[in-house]
Amino acid sequence: MIIEKAAVRIAVELGRGAAGSSGSRLQMEEYSASFHLLTRPEVCVSIEVLRRLGGMRSRALVGGCFEARQAGPSSMEVFYEDAHLGTGREAGVPSELGPPLVTGLPSDFLGAVLGGLRAGVDRVSLPSGRLTVDRAAYSEADSSSRAFSGASTLLVVAIDSMLSGKDVEAAIGGAIRDL
Numbered sequence: 001m002i003i004e005k006a007a008v009r010i011a012v013e014l015g016r017g018a019a020g021s022s023g024s025r026l027q028m029e030e031y032s033a034s035f036h037l038l039t040r041p042e043v044c045v046s047i048e049v050l051r052r053l054g055g056m057r058s059r060a061l062v063g064g065c066f067e068a069r070q071a072g073p074s075s076m077e078v079f080y081e082d083a084h085l086g087t088g089r090e091a092g093v094p095s096e097l098g099p100p101l102v103t104g105l106p107s108d109f110l111g112a113v114l115g116g117l118r119a120g121v122d123r124v125s126l127p128s129g130r131l132t133v134d135r136a137a138y139s140e141a142d143s144s145s146r147a148f149s150g151a152s153t154l155l156v157v158a159i160d161s162m163l164s165g166k167d168v169e170a171a172i173g174g175a176i177r178d179l
Contacts, residue, residue, distance in 0.1 A: 003172055008176050035061075047152075058147040076114070080110045093135050154172055
């Protein structure tokens with residue numbers, strides 16, 4: 001599904017998606033969970049963001065799954081690469097919003113992804129469980145920390161909507177204005 005609002009286009013793919021692995025390194029944080037009546041115990045989604053500001057473009061793709069838990073700590077896990085932008089890797093991940101992207105999450109964007117996930121969890125109050133970001137892709141020329149932060153926040157919003165049986169498109173549409 002493609003959602004457009006002002007200068008932002010969002011592609012949402014329910015399920016595991018086509019993006020490759022985000023990397024082999026793991027960063028984990030805990031979060032405070034809230035009580036939810038769930039319509040399903042596990043959901044997966046990918047979010048691709050294209051933002052246009054003047055003549056500049058900003059792109060990011062993140063994907064992950066949420067698995068509900070009855071007990072234990074609630075956590076956010078992000079797989080990333082111990083590499084930086086500018087490695088010249090070939091772009092081979094199909095994009096709904098433009099030219100192909102490079103598979104993986106460079107460490108340059110790890111902080112932005114974690115910040116976006118935290119903002120999303122604060123916005124929607126995820127239930128107890130494990131949120132794993134295990135898919136990502138970027139553009140050597142057009143990706144930015146802001147795009148990865150926004151995509152990560154929208155990932156949490158989409159997951160919460162799916163867990164609760166809400167309209168994913170409406171929830172993301174409402175959250176775009178805060179990007």
